[in-house]
Amino acid sequence: MDIHLYDTKQRQKVRFEPAVPGKVGMYLCGPTVYSDAHLGHAKKEVAFDVVRRYLTHAGFEVRYVSNVTDVGHLVDDADDGEDKIARRAALEKLEPMEIADKYFWSFVDDMGRLNVLRPSINPRATGHIPEQIRLIEELIAAGHAYESNGSVYFDVRSWPRYGELSGRRLDDQEVGTREDVRDEKRDPRDFALWKRAERGHLMRWESPWGEGFPGWHIECSAMSLKYLGENFDIHGGGMDLEFPHHEAEIAQAEAAGHGFARYWMHNNMLTIGGEKMSKSKGNFTTLRELFERVDPMVVRFLLVSSHYRSVTEMNEDAFESARNGYARLRDAYREVERRLVDAPDVQNPDLTARIDAHVRAFEEAMSDDFNTPRAVAALFDLTRDVNAALAGDVGRAALTRARDAYRELGGNVLGLFAESGAAGAAQDEGELVDALMELVLEARRHYRLQKQWKEADALRERLTAAGVTIEDTPTGTRWKK
Known part of the structure; x- marks a missing residue:
């Protein structure tokens, strides 16, 4: 191309x-x-x-x-x-x-x-x-x-x-x-x-x-x-x-x-509250200060959601929107990887064809003056179809194709998933969180099998208070931030 x-x-x-x-x-x-x-x-x-x-x-x-x-x-x-x-x-x-x-x-x-x-x-x-x-x-x-x-x-x-x-x-x-x-x-x-x-x-x-x-x-x-x-x-x-x-x-x-x-x-330049960042205007922010309250990957997501030749506006509403958008992509990617562990050997030709179409849309966008907003939109379209399919049985082939699309396009090209790029510390942290959550969900499954409903509910409430949502589905329990 x-x-x-x-x-x-x-x-x-x-x-x-x-x-x-x-x-x-x-x-x-x-x-x-x-x-x-x-x-x-x-x-x-x-x-x-x-x-x-x-x-x-x-x-x-x-x-x-x-x-x-x-x-x-x-x-x-x-x-x-x-x-x-x-x-x-x-x-x-x-x-x-x-x-x-x-x-x-x-x-x-x-x-x-x-x-x-x-x-x-x-x-x-x-x-x-x-x-x-x-x-x-x-x-x-x-x-x-x-x-x-x-x-x-x-x-x-x-x-x-x-x-x-x-x-x-x-x-x-x-x-x-x-x-x-x-x-x-x-x-x-x-x-x-x-x-x-x-x-x-x-x-x-x-x-x-x-x-x-x-x-x-x-x-x-x-x-x-x-x-x-x-x-x-x-x-x-x-x-x-x-x-x-x-x-x-x-x-x-x-x-x-x-x-x-x-x-x-x-x-192009970056603005904060509609004005160019400037120490004299009091809207100057170093990255070290920003990273104390905003995940660096959320900052990156906000930056790639704007075309490089466009003005990028940074404010609290923009950060909140970026948090939600990034979480949606990241959670779908994680769920695909989780489901791959014991995916059935079934074929999903329609889903695979849609995934391929989203990959082509992503590459067409990036080949047109590196249009990252359109590329991000293609990833959201991919996520919509993947999430809909995950409500049922998805085979290993389709899940592998989806995982590869997230890993290559979202990770290696846009750099959004640190585990796919150069930030090894972020990779280690993500893997640790995944492992710990698996232990927590295993403990909850044990409580439910033993009909210890009070303990299971208490564990779920503590996770909710920590900002983690638990979803029980026909194919297993999912979690997301």
């Missing part, structure tokens, strides 16, 4: 054709590791994790590179001011690399709880200073960059295609909004490739232009080219990075003579 995606640069859906048949090179702008991850990080990471997972499901071998910015990202994304990591280091009285390590591993932990797969390669900007210096030297030699007072700037006037990705004409770009105006620039819109380290600056390296540090944009051009090569397939990131960061990445790479990303994908 052909896969179509929305290419930001072409501003339309296009058929995806990898540069090398059967292989996909994919780069994602990763975190600047100076604070705990928040919901905005979750939306981006989950969105592109699903893209990667579906490409793998479709048979591609995916190399997924996501960088770590641990130097050069200045406050307000400007060319002047404090480095975000250096400023945090001063606040916490730690070395900059201690800050970078602390928040990198915090980020990894949060993404693991969301069942986001680890990147194939997680390169750090500070580990690739030589590559960045070499790329800057190529730009100077090509006449697209210049040194000024120990810093190096990209000459945007020398690259007429600057603005193609975002659709911004150079003459229409405002001065002094995203990039500070400096006298040492030839044009106020020129952006820094290398910055002279002022006295007392904690992060500095030797370079042909004196001690300094790389600009924020150059790192991604250098690292994506190093690990994916020229003309790699997909570059992803948040919509807020489209300009100037991604625009600058393209200019730096192509002006130096390197073919760059062939497709550009951007996820």
Whole structure:
């Protein structure tokens, strides 16, 4: 099945054709590791994790590179001011690399709880200073960059295609909004490739232009080219990075003579109570704070229930709806696995045909610009038919087909069932709960066989109080949260 995606640069859906048949090179702008991850990080990471997972499901071998910015990202994304990591280091009285390590591993932990797969390669900007210096030297030699007072700037006037990705004409770009105006620039819109380290600056390296540090944009051009090569397939990131960061990445790479990303994908923002998340508005939530009251899998379900190019609204009503929706899918999946243990050897051709139809609907949705809301709807349609069939006798073949559909589509593609993905801790916890519940239900069956109705009812009431529902059916006792 052909896969179509929305290419930001072409501003339309296009058929995806990898540069090398059967292989996909994919780069994602990763975190600047100076604070705990928040919901905005979750939306981006989950969105592109699903893209990667579906490409793998479709048979591609995916190399997924996501960088770590641990130097050069200045406050307000400007060319002047404090480095975000250096400023945090001063606040916490730690070395900059201690800050970078602390928040990198915090980020990894949060993404693991969301069942986001680890990147194939997680390169750090500070580990690739030589590559960045070499790329800057190529730009100077090509006449697209210049040194000024120990810093190096990209000459945007020398690259007429600057603005193609975002659709911004150079003459229409405002001065002094995203990039500070400096006298040492030839044009106020020129952006820094290398910055002279002022006295007392904690992060500095030797370079042909004196001690300094790389600009924020150059790192991604250098690292994506190093690990994916020229003309790699997909570059992803948040919509807020489209300009100037991604625009600058393209200019730096192509002006130096390197073919760059062939497709550009951007996820939309996340809102809380109808407003963009912001510390100043008081609606800022870190993932660590959120996970104290919301199951990470519920958060992931809510994220995949919204298209990556749509605005995702997060509020208590949305979380409650996500809890119910996720529980419905999870409980059906668990019941299918439970019934498989002693399933009869009967055929259910109609059910099997409906399951296959839902699988096709899921894949059609995902092949259409990774339309996860339609894919989730296909899983709910599957669940409706499966639940209806479970009221009677369902054979092993149909149950196995249903289980495989849940495991592959809900688990391996959407990442909703942690036991099917990388979150081993969640798998262990789920297996423990299942085993304990089987013991409880066995005790209740014993009470009922011995006509100890009072004890059986008391056990059921205690389970109800704990949030567990018991259902006695002709085919056995079921439980669900």
